[in-house]
Each structure stands twice: as structure tokens, then as C-alpha cells.
Amino acid sequence: MAVTPEIAPVERPVWRPWALMTRHKSIAAGSAIVLLVVLMALLAPVLSPYDPNEVHPLDRLKPIGSPGYLLGADQQGRDMLTRLMWGARSSLAIAVLPLSISAIIGLALGAIAGYLGRLSETLIMRGMDVVFGLPPILLAIAVSATLGPGLVNLMLSLTIVLIPPMTRVTYQVVVGLKEQAFVEAARAAGASSFQIIFSQILPNSLAPTIAYAASLAGAMVVFGAGISFIGLGIQPPDPDWGRMINDGREVLDLKPHVSTLPGLAIFVLAAGFNFLGDGVRDLLDPRMRQ
Amino acid sequence: MLQVENLTKHYPARGRGLFTRDPRRVRAVDGVSFEVKAGEVVAVVGESGCGKSTLGRLAIRLLEPTSGSIRLGGTDITSLKGEALREIRLTAQIVFQDPFGSLNPRMTVGASIAYPLRVNRLFGRADGAAIARRVDELLERVGLNAAHARRLPHELSGGQRQRVGIARAIAVNPKLLVLDEPVAALDLSAQARVLNLFKELQREMGMAYLFITHDLSVAEYMADRILVMYAGKLVETGGRLALFQAPRHPYTQALFSAAMLRSGRASEETILEGDPPSPIDPLPGCRFNTRCPHAGEVCRAAEPAMSALDDGHGAACHLLTGKLRRSG
Ligand SMILES: Nc1ncnc2c1ncn2[C@@H]1O[C@H](COP(=O)(O)OP(=O)(O)OP(=O)(O)O)[C@@H](O)[C@H]1O
Ligand SMILES: [Mg+2]
Numbered sequence: 079m080a081v082t083p084e085i086a087p088v089e090r091p092v093w094r095p096w097a098l099m100t101r102h103k104s105i106a107a108g109s110a111i112v113l114l115v116v117l118m119a120l121l122a123p124v125l126s127p128y129d130p131n132e133v134h135p136l137d138r139l140k141p142i143g144s145p146g147y148l149l150g151a152d153q154q155g156r157d158m159l160t161r162l163m164w165g166a167r168s169s170l171a172i173a174v175l176p177l178s179i180s181a182i183i184g185l186a187l188g189a190i191a192g193y194l195g196r197l198s199e200t201l202i203m204r205g206m207d208v209v210f211g212l213p214p215i216l217l218a219i220a221v222s223a224t225l226g227p228g229l230v231n232l233m234l235s236l237t238i239v240l241i242p243p244m245t246r247v248t249y250q251v252v253v254g255l256k257e258q259a260f261v262e263a264a265r266a267a268g269a270s271s272f273q274i275i276f277s278q279i280l281p282n283s284l285a286p287t288i289a290y291a292a293s294l295a296g297a298m299v300v301f302g303a304g305i306s307f308i309g310l311g312i313q314p315p316d317p318d319w320g321r322m323i324n325d326g327r328e329v330l331d332l333k334p335h336v337s338t339l340p341g342l343a344i345f346v347l348a349a350g351f352n353f354l355g356d357g358v359r360d361l362l363d364p365r366m367r368q
Numbered sequence: 369m370l371q372v373e374n375l376t377k378h379y380p381a382r383g384r385g386l387f388t389r390d391p392r393r394v395r396a397v398d399g400v401s402f403e404v405k406a407g408e409v410v411a412v413v414g415e416s417g418c419g420k421s422t423l424g425r426l427a428i429r430l431l432e433p434t435s436g437s438i439r440l441g442g443t444d445i446t447s448l449k450g451e452a453l454r455e456i457r458l459t460a461q462i463v464f465q466d467p468f469g470s471l472n473p474r475m476t477v478g479a480s481i482a483y484p485l486r487v488n489r490l491f492g493r494a495d496g497a498a499i500a501r502r503v504d505e506l507l508e509r510v511g512l513n514a515a516h517a518r519r520l521p522h523e524l525s526g527g528q529r530q531r532v533g534i535a536r537a538i539a540v541n542p543k544l545l546v547l548d549e550p551v552a553a554l555d556l557s558a559q560a561r562v563l564n565l566f567k568e569l570q571r572e573m574g575m576a577y578l579f580i581t582h583d584l585s586v587a588e589y590m591a592d593r594i595l596v597m598y599a600g601k602l603v604e605t606g607g608r609l610a611l612f613q614a615p616r617h618p619y620t621q622a623l624f625s626a627a628m629l630r631s632g633r634a635s636e637e638t639i640l641e642g643d644p645p646s647p648i649d650p651l652p653g654c655r656f657n658t659r660c661p662h663a664g665e666v667c668r669a670a671e672p673a674m675s676a677l678d679d680g681h682g683a684a685c686h687l688l689t690g691k692l693r694r695s696g
Contacts (some may be wrong), residue, residue: 259469266430267484267536268457277483281474 105357111350172302184244192252478517527558
């Protein structure tokens, strides 16, 4: 038999960030905003005019645009711009770390429950249902109240809240993957369940899970700020946007800038993460792709 | 090579109430016995849903049988598990119907072909170069070339992908290949070329094939012997010539008449009316009685056993046991 291999020239996908940006405007907008906030947070020690907790009793509640206080001052005369820059740090940590950690745990649990099935499925998935049947906000409040305040405990409680949805998303993807012929082919090749999970299941469930995590980052900024706002997260005097909104509550009618500026910051960062997350989801999740 | 006795696979019926499981069973494969000798090509033919794929997967224990026994190369593999089950993958392999779904979209062609070599540790853990050489050799063997190893499946045509599936299956030098409609998804010219590849490989490597197909011309081209399935049962088995020239079961006669007519070997086509019976809790008697032109009382009452005809030819029909007279 004459065999003529037909190899057509194929354009291989190349990593071109610029093309990515121009083709996906929401990724461009989102990464610009997030990058700006990241720079602000990183350079806060260099750029900020004051120490974040430095009080100036004589300059209490200075309005926006006052000399020396570009964005005004709060009730204790602390510079708003300085505190907003430093406060970006906790917001970013809250947006990124709990999602990343819970995504890793959710991938592992979801892959095991979805692929192995049987007892592991019952234990893991019913466990998620039972323990995490509560609304996430209540659960976060309960965990934060139990663990006590502080950034680390806040992130821990957010991680716990995020594990069930991450596990469920991965589980659903894995249950679908398990039916795919290539997974049966791997079994027919002689692979063990462990080898199949690592070589076939995880590489193919990574994208949907990451896409899901990315789409939640904006909500996490708001969620984390909310916990700090009600006093269960970051504690005074540490600068945090949610905490700062609370600080300005009593003077909201007279000096609205104290609450409004951190609120605006939360909104902008959340929007940035949402743009970025939606873009990443469109890019990674084939179901969303045209 | 492969001996199957009284093999049965029941699935739970899919229709299920909100709170209650449907207690009925789909009898996908029901009491099937046959043998595949070393180096022999045995085709399994039958309509869609008659249980061909289930039978093929049972034969190499990708599925667990409900009852019956399977022997592969002299060892009983009916209830193997874990490590012992994985060992039979070196003896028996499978090529799937769907050339798109059966390759991991994120693995290069080379990685897919190397996969059985790696998971079975046929080369040293660090012997990447030896594995790569073997992959190149396999690619050439199935009519592709070394450059394909770096491609992803979506960059290949259906025929090329199926060749990758074949290379993966023969990578471990198996003695038995189950081919589950391996050309059904390909266009005609690719079908012909892939069938020829199967012939060549079989001749050179001396493998036995369990070749599942619904296309009788494919069975005629490939098979030494043919198994005819109907609703989970074997209704006729025999050599290729015997089945094409003198089919004895009314179902086989009807099934083959269309193919024979096309090639001018029959004068009229027997048209099968109606659908095959539901494989869920079938009625007693012969499964074919609802569509059989000769069916009588006995066919609704008793299930016909396989009658041995001449020379390895057998059919399960009451016409052959003398309990029923041919009508018309
Ligand atoms: N996992 C399953 N659960 C329940 N029923 C099943 C399952 N797999 C197959 N069946 C049923 O078993 C019967 C035989 O299926 P099988 O796939 O073996 O048929 P087939 O002859 O290969 O058909 P086709 O030509 O369409 O591939 C069908 O009625 C099918 O609906
Ligand atoms: Mg099938």
C-alpha cells in the first residue's frame, strides 16, 4: 500500500501578549486596572506621602485637594491617599490567595470525587453539601468570628468558603471528562486511576476551574471588604478599604469622602478583576469560545 | 487466544423515577459464547444497539461482566482487578470508533502514542530517547511520519487521527486487537486505506482481531469468521464464505440479502420491518420473533439454542431444530 503522509503547514499557537490584549479588550482593560492597583500596593512604602497610621489631629477630615492631603484626611487626620495605597495590599491578597488555594484543593477533591466515584464521591460531595449548605456570607462570618479577626484568618475563612464551589465546578467537569473516549483509551492503555487523573483528567479540567476562579476575583474583593467592614476582618488601625468605609460611616453626611473613596477603590478593583476574569474565562473555557 | 463463555452484561435501565430506581435491566449482552484463535480475524456484525461495543469492551475487560467467563491467552481474566487487570493491556488492545474523541486534545500525537509505553514502563523511566525512537517507528508503521509526533490531534485529519489511535494500540505489541467500528467515522477513501493498513499489520504482526462493524462489506473484506448479533444474543456464527453464501438464520438472511443484492449475488432483498425488541426485559422466546417472516408458536415460547451445522457454522433458530416449519 502506498502511503502518502499529508502534512499541511499549521500555524502553532504562539504566546503574543499584545495580540491577546488587542483581541480581548476586556483582558486589556482588566489587566491595566489590576496592574495599576498592584503597582500602587507595591510602591506604597516609596510613594505614599506619610506613614499609613500617622495621625495629624489638627488636619482631621481635611477635604479632597487640601494642601498636603491630595485626597483629604480622615477623622484622625490620616492621609487618605496613603491609606488607600496601603489598603490595596489586603484587597489584592484577599482577591488572589484564597481563590488560588481553594482552586488547588477543589481541583484535587473534585478530580478524586468525579473520577474515582463510589465512596470518595459520596464522602466528598455529600460532605460539601452538608457542611457548606449555609449561604457563603453566613459561613464566612461564622468562620471569621470563630477564628478571630486579622488578615490571615480572613483569608483562611474565605478559602474555606470557596472550597465547595471550586470542588463542585471541577467535579462537574471531571464527570463529563470521564465519559470521553480518550479517558477510556488511557484505561485501555493500562494506566492506573492515579495516572489517569494526573495525565488526562487534571490537564483538561484546569482551564474551566481557573476560568471559574478568575471570574470570582472581583466578587472576592467586595466580599472581603464586607467582612472587614463589619469588623471581623482587618482590624484598626491597619489600613483596609472595607475597614475605611466603616471608619467614615459616622461622618458620611458631612464628609462623604472618607467612606466614598475606599468604596470607589473597591468598585474599580472589583471591576478590573471582573473584566480580567471574564476575558480569561472566554479564553480558557471552550464552551464560551466562538 | 480469546475464549468467551456464556458472557452476560446487564445495565440498570436508564429510565428512573425521582425517588425510585428502575429495577429493570438492559440486557446489552446476554449469554454469548465464542472463540477467537491466535491470528484470526473475527467480525462482529449487527444493527445499532445490539451490543457489539459492549461485547468488545467486555472481551478485554474494559467492562466488568455480569456473569460468564473470559479467557485470554489461556488465563481467566473474568474477574481480574487492579494491577493484574492492567497487565492484560499488554496482550489485548483496542481501537475506538471516534478518531476525534479518543485522543486527548491536550496531548501531542507523540505523547499519546508513547502513553502505553510509559504507563506500562516498557522503557526505563528516563529513557526518553528510546521512547521517541519507538514512537517514530510506530508513526512510520501506520503511514505517518516522525514530524507528526509534535502535532496536536486537532491539526490532523480523521484518517490521520485514526492512524494515531492504531499506533497507540499496537505500541505494546498486543496479540489481540478489538476494533470497534474503526473506519465507520471515515470517508470512503480513508476507509479503504485504513482497512488495508489493518490487513498489513495483521499479516506482519500476526495479531488476532475482534473486528466490530455494522458494514457487511467491511466484514467480508476483513473477516475469517463472522459473528452475527441480534439484541444481545449471537444468532449465527460461521466462516465468512458460509455466512455470505448460505446464511441459515432468518435474521442473517435478511441482513445479508441487501449486501448480496448489491453485488448481484441475490435476486431479491428481504426487507426487515419493525425495530429490534427493547433490550430491557425482552419477551420470552426467540428475540427475533417479532420481525421474523417464519415465526410460529414455538418461537414465542422457547428460546432457540445454537445448532451446530457443518464445519464451525452454527445458528440459533427453531427452523434448524425441526420444531418449526418454514412458511411460504
Ligand atoms: N452504560 C450503559 N448504561 C445503560 N445502557 C447501556 C450502557 N451502554 C450501553 N447500553 C445499552 O446497551 C445496548 C447495547 O449497546 P452497545 O453500545 O453495545 O451497542 P452497539 O451494538 O455497539 O451499537 P452501535 O452500533 O450503536 O455502536 C444498547 O441498548 C445501549 O443503549
Ligand atoms: Mg458500538
